[in-house]
Amino acid sequence: MTGQGERMPRRGLALTVLIVNQLLAGAGVATGMALAAILTADLTDTVAMGGLAQSSSVLGAAIVAIPLARLAVRAGRHVALATGYALAFGGAVLVVAAATSGMPVLVFLGLAAFGAASAAGLQARFAGTEVAAPGFEARSMSLVLWATTIGSVAGPLLSESGDEFGQALGLPPLVGPFVFSAVAFALSALLVGTLLRTPRAGHLAVDPSAPAPDEPSARPDVGDPAVALDASLDASLDTSPDASPDASPGVQPDASPAKVGAWAALTVALRNPRALVAFLAIVCSHTVMVGVMVMTPLHMTEHGLSISLVGVVLSIHILGMYGASPLMGWLSDRIGSERVIALGAALLISATVIGILAPVDSLLVLMPFALGLLGLGWSAGLIGGSTLLTTSVDEPLRVPLQGATDASMNIAAAASAALSGVVLGVGGFAGVNVVAIFVLVPLAIAGLRARVLARSAAA
Structure with missing residues (x-):
């Protein structure tokens, strides 16, 4: 209610x-x-x-x-x-x-x-x-x-x-x-x-068209470690004096929810395998995108390409970032956010590999393709990760966790922008892209771990 x-x-x-x-x-x-x-x-x-x-x-x-x-x-x-x-x-x-x-x-x-x-x-x-x-x-x-x-x-x-x-x-x-x-x-x-009017966090309305809590489609697998964590979290955060075992399932009480700080929410959520994947998808995708994108204009102009051509390449990049977002949203709803995150990682790796291997005399042909893929990978990582972040934790954690994730994403982007110039000076544009690939390693490890845990729970 x-x-x-x-x-x-x-x-x-x-x-x-x-x-x-x-x-x-x-x-x-x-x-x-x-x-x-x-x-x-x-x-x-x-x-x-x-x-x-x-x-x-x-x-x-x-x-x-x-x-x-x-x-x-x-x-x-x-x-x-x-x-x-x-x-x-x-x-x-x-x-x-x-x-x-x-x-x-x-x-x-x-x-x-x-x-x-x-x-x-x-x-x-x-x-x-x-x-x-x-x-x-x-x-x-x-x-x-x-x-x-x-x-x-x-x-x-x-x-x-x-x-x-x-x-x-x-x-x-x-x-x-x-x-x-x-x-x-x-x-x-x-x-x-x-x-614009939105309900306060913890007081989101229950849609009458949604499945009832006692229907199988509305209840996640109790063997899922993420669900077990959320269940324990519910118990630890339920400080309302009106809370009782007899409360109707699926209906939020009118009492104010327990307040959870952003970093506390992040600390708890990162023990949830699915929430960890969502967090890393957002932060790593944004870090890779910013690190490569900010050095691309300098790389192109250093090899004789005009500012107008740089503008065209960046426009293609922005089109990939935002123009394809409805497609990424549709895919997230249809095939699942985890698969869209995997797609985003594959696109980002493809973009960085092109950046590593692209010969100087082919920059005009390959850089629009690489930056377009970079934008598409960011879009998939951000939308897939944001969707998974929203659905992988309970209501008391949701908004504080979103704030902590966005803060982490921007801090990582600022560091990436600052360090990319140093990497460019030492290892060239190929070095920037090599470092970008290593940024995706934690996401790959967390994704594999989440799949193993999910399969173990299902077994």
Whole structure:
């Protein structure tokens, strides 16, 4: 049952709001970040400082991921999303003010707050599963991610118009796009804050069309070690004085659920083989994608390819990341999230092998193919992993675990972006891809372990 005063969200309206919101927020992020590195390099007169623009935004996203997850538990996902976009609005405004007054340090602070939009955009994918009809969770998540494609493609196209608009207002060059970003984030915060409604974690409504708890299809195999862990977790977390053995199965009580911290949730969930696979699928896929992607433009330009060709390759990469997300969501619902994760790992390995073996004189042909596969592998890993993460743990752990996972993902991405430059200098682009393959080893080990445990439980 839902808590007092809470209603089960209207799925069609909620999903539409999330999709429109992703269009706005995706455009806001891409519009500002397209020129952030150039802006910071100009302000500091140091090219190397331009690289810190992306790192500031990624670290900002990592810092706010867990607080936004806690807010989602207390007040609902819509409140957390609105707060994230409001923070990003403040960050965009700070960038404009700091760049106008010539204060580079505050620009980095503004970019860190700007990263809250990325954190909110990632958490919006989980909101997609919360408003989805049973059996359509992955597809709903994938539609929310797919909407980011349009915003991400439209954002850089708006950068030049934003710059012209800003200079017409008397702002310095390259600052105007952040005005557009601020407007987009303000609209996003207003949209989700007023129109989106999601129940608080622990009070999600039970759909009457879902199988009854006593039906075999609704009850997992009691021999599954993950189920055993979740059952013990239920007992340890059930601190409600109203809890009793006679409570109706499958119906959440109206009492507030036990509060679980993000890192505590992660610690418990990583003892669950399926949750561990989900966590590693998200973190490893994102780490590999970022590590290879950020070095690709430098690798291509060092071998004589133009910036316009680099832009084409990155557009193909983004299309693979977001454009194919509905397919990955459909596959997750049809064949299972574990198989989609395996598909994602295979695609990422294929992309990195091409990066290792690609001859210099074939970069123009092979790099679009490699970066396209890299984007597809990321999409499969993120959607398959996010779906499995949502279904592999009980309700008290779900939202805190999602926040901890997103924070871990962004921290790993920031480290990957920073270290890839060092690896490129030592081992070249092939070395970057070799390291990326080794990043996938923990995921492979965890996946094999989960399969062995599942087969043992079935036997």
